[in-house]
Amino acid sequence: MCGIVGYIGYREAWPIVLKGLKRLEYRGYDSAGIAIINSKGQNTYKKVGKVSALEAFAENKDKTGTIAMGHTRWATHGVPSDRNSHPHTSNNEKLSIIHNGIIENYATLKEELSGRGHEFKSDTDTEVLIHLIEEIQNIEQLDLLEAVRLALKEVMGAYAIVIMDRENPDRLIAARKGSPMVIGVGKGEYFIASDATPIIEYTKNVIYLNDHEIALITKNDLLVKRLDNVVQTPLIQELELKLEMLEKGGFDHFMLKEIYEQPRSIRDCMRGRIYPEEGKVQLGGIKEFIEKLKNIDRIIIVACGTSWHAGLVGEYLIEEYARIPVEVEYASEFRYRNPIITEKDVVIAISQSGETADTMAAIEMAKERGATIFGICNVAGASIPRLSHAGVYTHAGPEIGVASTKAFTAQVTVLTLIAFYMAQQKGTITQSKLISLLTELDNIPEKIQGALESNDIIKEVASKIKDSRNCLFLGRGSGFPVALEGALKLKEISYIHAEGYPAAEMKHGPIALIDEEMPVVFIATQNSSYEKVISNIQEVKARKGKVIAVVTKGDTEVSKIADYCIEIPDSDEAFLPLLATIPLQLLSYHIAVMRGCNVDQPRNLAKSVTVE
Numbered sequence: 001m002c003g004i005v006g007y008i009g010y011r012e013a014w015p016i017v018l019k020g021l022k023r024l025e026y027r028g029y030d031s032a033g034i035a036i037i038n039s040k041g042q043n044t045y046k047k048v049g050k051v052s053a054l055e056a057f058a059e060n061k062d063k064t065g066t067i068a069m070g071h072t073r074w075a076t077h078g079v080p081s082d083r084n085s086h087p088h089t090s091n092n093e094k095l096s097i098i099h100n101g102i103i104e105n106y107a108t109l110k111e112e113l114s115g116r117g118h119e120f121k122s123d124t125d126t127e128v129l130i131h132l133i134e135e136i137q138n139i140e141q142l143d144l145l146e147a148v149r150l151a152l153k154e155v156m157g158a159y160a161i162v163i164m165d166r167e168n169p170d171r172l173i174a175a176r177k178g179s180p181m182v183i184g185v186g187k188g189e190y191f192i193a194s195d196a197t198p199i200i201e202y203t204k205n206v207i208y209l210n211d212h213e214i215a216l217i218t219k220n221d222l223l224v225k226r227l228d229n230v231v232q233t234p235l236i237q238e239l240e241l242k243l244e245m246l247e248k249g250g251f252d253h254f255m256l257k258e259i260y261e262q263p264r265s266i267r268d269c270m271r272g273r274i275y276p277e278e279g280k281v282q283l284g285g286i287k288e289f290i291e292k293l294k295n296i297d298r299i300i301i302v303a304c305g306t307s308w309h310a311g312l313v314g315e316y317l318i319e320e321y322a323r324i325p326v327e328v329e330y331a332s333e334f335r336y337r338n339p340i341i342t343e344k345d346v347v348i349a350i351s352q353s354g355e356t357a358d359t360m361a362a363i364e365m366a367k368e369r370g371a372t373i374f375g376i377c378n379v380a381g382a383s384i385p386r387l388s389h390a391g392v393y394t395h396a397g398p399e400i401g402v403a404s405t406k407a408f409t410a411q412v413t414v415l416t417l418i419a420f421y422m423a424q425q426k427g428t429i430t431q432s433k434l435i436s437l438l439t440e441l442d443n444i445p446e447k448i449q450g451a452l453e454s455n456d457i458i459k460e461v462a463s464k465i466k467d468s469r470n471c472l473f474l475g476r477g478s479g480f481p482v483a484l485e486g487a488l489k490l491k492e493i494s495y496i497h498a499e500g501y502p503a504a505e506m507k508h509g510p511i512a513l514i515d516e517e518m519p520v521v522f523i524a525t526q527n528s529s530y531e532k533v534i535s536n537i538q539e540v541k542a543r544k545g546k547v548i549a550v551v552t553k554g555d556t557e558v559s560k561i562a563d564y565c566i567e568i569p570d571s572d573e574a575f576l577p578l579l580a581t582i583p584l585q586l587l588s589y590h591i592a593v594m595r596g597c598n599v600d601q602p603r604n605l606a607k608s609v610t611v612e
């Protein structure tokens with residue numbers, strides 16, 4: 001959480017940093033701030049609220065300068081306010097810092113520094129760090145780089161930081177541990193950001209700073225060291241990202257654009273990985289582990305939020321086709337239990353961002369206990385793929401809406417490929433069945449296009465239930481994780497309380513909630529649990545609940561009893577989650593728009609949860 005941007009070079013820095021912060025707003029939007037230096041000195045502007053509030057606040061102020069750094073905040077320590085906005089300064093106000101992460105031992109450090117006369121102007125953990133750096137620099141009479149290095153050895157927690165010294169306006173210092181940081185390499189200029197999106201229009205050459213590395217950046221030079229003082233040779237990589245991927249492309253919101261991108265994103269995810277005519281799945285990323293995979297006793301999937309829901313779908317698919325037991329764990333719970341993990345285990349970590357703190361901690365724990373880690377991630381070069389032994393990228397393209405849509409279906413696609421790949425390798429699927437499944441999978445992008453065509457009816461349903469205070473989502477089999485995902489989407493962007501349940505569990509409690517006010521969304525497609533779901537719908541109707549059913553195209557049974565039916569194309573049950581999720585994404589989207597909610601940046605949320 002929190003987005004950071006820095007620039008040093010020959011161009012005017014303000015517009016670069018401001019635009020970069022707008023691109024990173026998905027990481028937090030509680031407040032924003034920019035510090036910039038010109039020949040007259042340093043100007044620092046900070047404002048609670050979105051980056052646009054900062055932009056308006058600074059409109060008629062001096063914003064010239066070719067070295068600057070900015071921050072968009074997701075509040076952890078201290079309420080969203082001007083005074084808690086970054087950048088923060090040292091006691092003597094010469095040094096400024098922006099920070100993404102949490103300094104866990106800030107309270108102890110703050111007490112010690114207060115005892116030595118430091119006065120703090122904010123409630124943040126970040127401010128403590130810059131005071132500590134100043135203290136070390138003054139006491140030991142060190143240059144700034146060395147003072148930062150020594151200070152970072154004293155802090156516990158996670159950080160991506162940029163530091164500016166108003167008395168040495170020719171340099172920036174950056175460092176990271178546990179929070180992402182990319183350095184863009186230009187000619188006579190460098191860019192720093194939490195991800196590559198603020199950098200892409202200036203240079204394609206980037207360096208992903210590693211954990212425990214610290215960089216001294218001037219406009220013509222870059223020095224990277226580890227915290228143990230060993231100088232590193234940074235690896236310059238070329239970005240595959242394209243600028244148009246970061247624009248709304250004519251859609252009102254990124255979320256809508258991303259929903260409509262799914263036929264393409266799923267196609268990209270499968271490209272070069274499936275060969276339907278030959279009945280072959282190829283996953284280069286995990287190929288070298290195939291012998292291990294054939295002999296494992298179980299798979300553990302760790303993830304958070306929507307990625308956890310994708311993991312549940314993966315459990316159904318891997319158990320069904322590859323016949324390997326799968327346990328799906330919330331990373332946040334898993335990391336604090338004492339789970340039994342052995343060298344025989346494969347842990348699959350799923351994450352869109354590749355930066356989720358709990359998922360990273362779960363990986364680290366499983367790795368220490370000898371497990372093999374496979375990462376499923378959307379962001380190339382993020383921390384999770386780098387922590388994993390092997391993995392598969394989802395290739396969904398940048399997902400900017402905070403509510404995950406195309407990343408979810410791409411994760412499910414990758415898990416489907418893994419299930420088929422393992423089944424093929426283990427011989428738990430016949431070649432003819434595999435050919436038929438892969439042929440069907442190859443058609444899924446077109447079928448998703450078909451599911452998107454129900455948009456008008458979905459909009460109408462949205463208008464009928466938009467004022468509800470609660471909503472239930474019910475499904476069976478792999479329709480259950482779809483129900484969970486539908487409920488999460490509605491909660492996070494429309495602020496309507498929603499619950500996902502296995503349809504049969506309704507009788508064990510939630511049925512008490514049902515009355516004429518309660519919309520109940522059923523996944524009622526024609527699959528193995530169709531008849532049973534129809535019985536569950538009857539039970540809801542008997543209690544005057546309002547039923548919205550996602551049905552297979554041409555269904556005539558459910559329409560007799562449901563209040564509204566939303567059709568999706570028919571398909572093999574294996575692909576139900578890929579198709580049935582689409583109308584639920586659109587339903588939440590339209591409800592949120594009708595309720596006047598901020599669809600792309602819902603309150604209190606951030607896209608990338610880099611704190612536990």
Ligand code: AGP
Pocket residue numbers: 304305306307350351352353354355356359402403404405492605606607608609
């Ligand atoms: C999804 O709509 C959410 N915003 C959230 O649950 C998200 O899936 C979760 O934070 C995990 O993120 P990750 O996939 O980047 O690890």
